């Protein structure tokens with residue numbers, strides 16, 4: 001760091017400012033300071049600038065103070081992992097993971113997606129990069145780009161489609177670890193689509209990769225709710241905070257007659273969330289277009305359709321949670 005700011009002036013600056021000073025100069029009474037504002041939010045930047053102005057107010061030879069801030073991306077913030085889990089299979093965990101990732105991306109975050117669902121990896125299809133292989137350099141994997149802007153790594157990218165994976169726990173955990181520890185570049189938030197249930201693979205994943213929080217997906221059905229409650233307890237015991245619960249396949253509107261019915265019930269997951277004192281993040285309706293668009297590799301959250309808005313509302317709550325816990 002060069003600091004041609006005259007020493008008496010630099011000495012006036014408080015320590016918090018001095019350690020962020022990238023360069024400074026005084027020319028014709030104008031003091032110009034460039035500060036590294038990495039990791040600071042708007043209030044932090046304002047506070048820093050205020051501290052400079054207060055320190056240099058009335059200083060001899062200074063008629064004007066100019067402050068410029070830079071954010072040094074060479075010092076990235078720690079990448080945060082959000083897990084998406086469910087007590088049982090088939091409740092829409094992968095669908096939610098894909099759409100949550102897209103939703104967070106639309107909210108301005110840099111997002112990647114790891115499909116750790118060894119038993120039924122579906123992210124390559126959901127995000128339309130099926131059949132592509134990740135590159136590997138120096139034994140590190142490089143995520144596969146998707147047309148939606150979210151890079152993905154999935155077991156489905158590593159094995160041939162349709163081939164069952166019959167790995168035992170430690171092998172599966174090792175392979176899954178490589179997906180998480182890949183070259184994610186400037187990705188800030190990694191959405192981790194876990195295998196359904198609460199077994200060894202899930203436990204190893206959360207212990208090793210320490211997600212900052214987990215979103216639990218359930219249908220409103222009684223049996224699914226019992227499993228969802230078990231999943232919640234599992235994550236709490238593993239010290240992973242529950243960001244909240246999502247009720248999927250909640251209420252069905254017939255595309256022909258418009259009549260609404262509740263094949264799996266309605267509101268059950270919300271009631272469980274209240275009983276367990278975890279936030280409720282929202283309902284996603286059971287909707288034929290969600291299945292069709294998902295199968296076609298067109299995640300609803302990329303659109304402003306009513307279905308897309310339902311996913312975006314959930315992404316907004318998750319983003320707010322991340323902001324609060326930053």
Ligand SMILES: Nc1ncnc2c1ncn2[C@@H]1O[C@H](COP(=O)(O)OP(=O)(O)OP(=O)(O)O)[C@@H](O)[C@H]1O
Nearest residue numbers: 089090091092093094095120196285286287290291
């Ligand atoms: N809200 C919804 N409306 C209609 N279909 C849905 C909805 N959510 C998920 N589906 C469909 O249900 C099926 C299962 O969803 P998904 O694969 O996301 O579940 P999962 O919990 O990840 O299952 P698995 O345990 O197999 O990984 C898929 O065909 C998906 O398109």
